[in-house]
Amino acid sequence: PKEITTLVTFFGATGDLAKRKLYPSVYNLYKKGFLKDHFGIIGTSRADLTTQEFQDFVRDSIKEFMKEDAPIDFLRHFDYQKADITKADDYAKLKALIEKLDTEFALKGNRIFYMSVAPRFFGTVAKSLKSEGLLSENGEFNRLMIEKPFGTDYATAEQLNNELSHAFNENQIYRIDHYLGKEMVQNIAALRFGNPLLAKAWNREYIDNIQVTLSETLGVEDRAGYYDTAGALRDMIQNHTMQIVGWLAMDEPASWTDQDIRAAKNAAFNSLKIYTPDEVAENFVRGQYGPDAANTQNGYLNEKDVPADSQNNTYVAGKLAFASDRWKDVPFYIRTGKRLAAKTTRIDIVFKQGFNLFTNAAPLEKNVLSIIVDPEGRIEYTMVAKDTTAEFKTRPITLNWTVSAEDKAQTPEPYERMIHDTMDGNGSNFADWNGVAVAWKFVDAIQSAWDATQQEFPNYVSGSMGPKAADELLARDGHRWIYEG
Numbered sequence: 001p002k003e004i005t006t007l008v009t010f011f012g013a014t015g016d017l018a019k020r021k022l023y024p025s026v027y028n029l030y031k032k033g034f035l036k037d038h039f040g041i042i043g044t045s046r047a048d049l050t051t052q053e054f055q056d057f058v059r060d061s062i063k064e065f066m067k068e069d070a071p072i073d074f075l076r077h078f079d080y081q082k083a084d085i086t087k088a089d090d091y092a093k094l095k096a097l098i099e100k101l102d103t104e105f106a107l108k109g110n111r112i113f114y115m116s117v118a119p120r121f122f123g124t125v126a127k128s129l130k131s132e133g134l135l136s137e138n139g140e141f142n143r144l145m146i147e148k149p150f151g152t153d154y155a156t157a158e159q160l161n162n163e164l165s166h167a168f169n170e171n172q173i174y175r176i177d178h179y180l181g182k183e184m185v186q187n188i189a190a191l192r193f194g195n196p197l198l199a200k201a202w203n204r205e206y207i208d209n210i211q212v213t214l215s216e217t218l219g220v221e222d223r224a225g226y227y228d229t230a231g232a233l234r235d236m237i238q239n240h241t242m243q244i245v246g247w248l249a250m251d252e253p254a255s256w257t258d259q260d261i262r263a264a265k266n267a268a269f270n271s272l273k274i275y276t277p278d279e280v281a282e283n284f285v286r287g288q289y290g291p292d293a294a295n296t297q298n299g300y301l302n303e304k305d306v307p308a309d310s311q312n313n314t315y316v317a318g319k320l321a322f323a324s325d326r327w328k329d330v331p332f333y334i335r336t337g338k339r340l341a342a343k344t345t346r347i348d349i350v351f352k353q354g355f356n357l358f359t360n361a362a363p364l365e366k367n368v369l370s371i372i373v374d375p376e377g378r379i380e381y382t383m384v385a386k387d388t389t390a391e392f393k394t395r396p397i398t399l400n401w402t403v404s405a406e407d408k409a410q411t412p413e414p415y416e417r418m419i420h421d422t423m424d425g426n427g428s429n430f431a432d433w434n435g436v437a438v439a440w441k442f443v444d445a446i447q448s449a450w451d452a453t454q455q456e457f458p459n460y461v462s463g464s465m466g467p468k469a470a471d472e473l474l475a476r477d478g479h480r481w482i483y484e485g
């Protein structure tokens with residue numbers, strides 16, 4: 001592997017995310033040889049820790065989440081500085097430590113700043129990095145990794161983006177959407193562009209409709225404080241679902257560089273139709289879960305910290321329309337929700353029906369390519385083949401490939417991949433501002449239409465696949481959800 005020379009400063013270094021994901025990811029990069037001699041890691045947060053205590057914290061995280069003992073040769077690259085990120089004065093100490101490590105490990109002024117803190121701090125930290133002189137002037141790069149959520153609507157996202165822009169330009173900003181780090185989401189491009197049959201058929205001439213499903217079985221659990229202000233629309237559609245749609249809807253990029261990939265995705269996002277309130281009513285369905293059939297699980301309105309009159313959506317299904325030559329009149333159906341029948345992330349590409357040459361009475365089944373992202377990586381292709389009986393009849397058969405245990409063991413976790421890609425300067429699998437902006441405008445239009453009208457809730461049973469209206473949405477177009485839970 002190509003050794004990477006860089007310093008990474010983790011804001012929020014004592015947080016839950018850092019402990020569960022960030023340090024194990026850095027350790028994996030070290031074990032694989034991407035990080036060897038020339039890396040330095042600085043942790044900073046409000047907590048009062050010595051360098052030794054921070055190294056112990058990192059060692060404990062690796063012990064707990066990887067069941068391994070991190071060697072001292074790895075841990076000695078970690079240092080710590082207590083700082084309150086809201087106080088400009090505190091950045092001077094951080095700057096001094098950054099410069100110390102830069103010299104100690106010969107880091108060439110290459111710097112990554114990872115914001116693993118509450119979103120309200122993102123803008124402040126970015127501004128202070130610049131104003132307090134923490135960005136290097138003579139290094140190869142300064143890069144920013146930023147956690148979710150990126151705003152709570154278009155206006156707040158734009159404001160945040162403007163704040164970041166004071167210190168970083170677009171190609172220095174790595175907006176994390178961990179779905180883009182998932183193996184099978186990254187596999188979409190290989191399938192689409194690596195196979196001539198699929199590459200040629202990936203358009204309105206051959207594709208009938210596309211379905212993206214992100215279903216969860218859990219309810220709101222103890223996150224109602226956040227979730228009741230967000231809902232499934234902002235929590236799952238604006239970010240993860242739309243980013244997956246980007247890989248599905250884009251044209252072939254001019255080359256396999258992050259610039260060209262992001263440009264191609266942006267062209268697709270820019271052709272997405274933003275709905276009027278009437279179109280929202282026609283094309284989108286919201287849901288809120290009630291108790292399960294056996295009445296052993298609470299409905300959403302009876303969950304802890306949920307207001308009794310909440311109109312929040314725990315389920316969303318809808319139809320996207322792209323005004324491009326490739327996708328004119330091809331619906332992209334998307335859905336997500338809590339307390340559904342099964343936990344899965346999957347994409348179903350439904351192809352158009354073939355011409356029926358045969359004299360058997362039944363119409364030919366449509367071909368379906370399914371890309372299953374979670375809980376296990378799988379690709380299924382359902383196609384027409386001959387029935388084996390004496391008469392010449394057809395029937396659907398399914399070709400099936402599943403990620404093996406060996407493959408899985410070698411596959412990096414999304415956070416490892418995202419940290420590596422940022423170190424490597426590859427922004428292909430990060431959310432671009434243009435795409436984020438379009439997704440917010442799209443989602444804001446839906447949310448404001450919903451805010452203006454009351455709906456009767458609950459409207460789906462916990463453990464089902466959502467409201468009936470979501471099935472009717474497809475039935476009106478002569479379609480049906482391929483995945484039934």
Ligand code: NAD
Pocket residue numbers: 011012013014015016017018044045046047083084085086115116117118119147148149
């Ligand atoms: P956390 O509450 O566990 O940790 C927050 C960290 O920020 C702590 O280290 C704390 O000391 C530090 N901090 C708070 N106020 C500070 C201040 N004024 N000055 C300096 N440091 C301060 O949060 P978390 O769960 O680790 O989440 C961090 C970020 O990652 C958030 O943006 C969150 O939305 C995002 N995120 C978290 C998860 C997850 O699984 N935990 C998943 C995806 C995204």
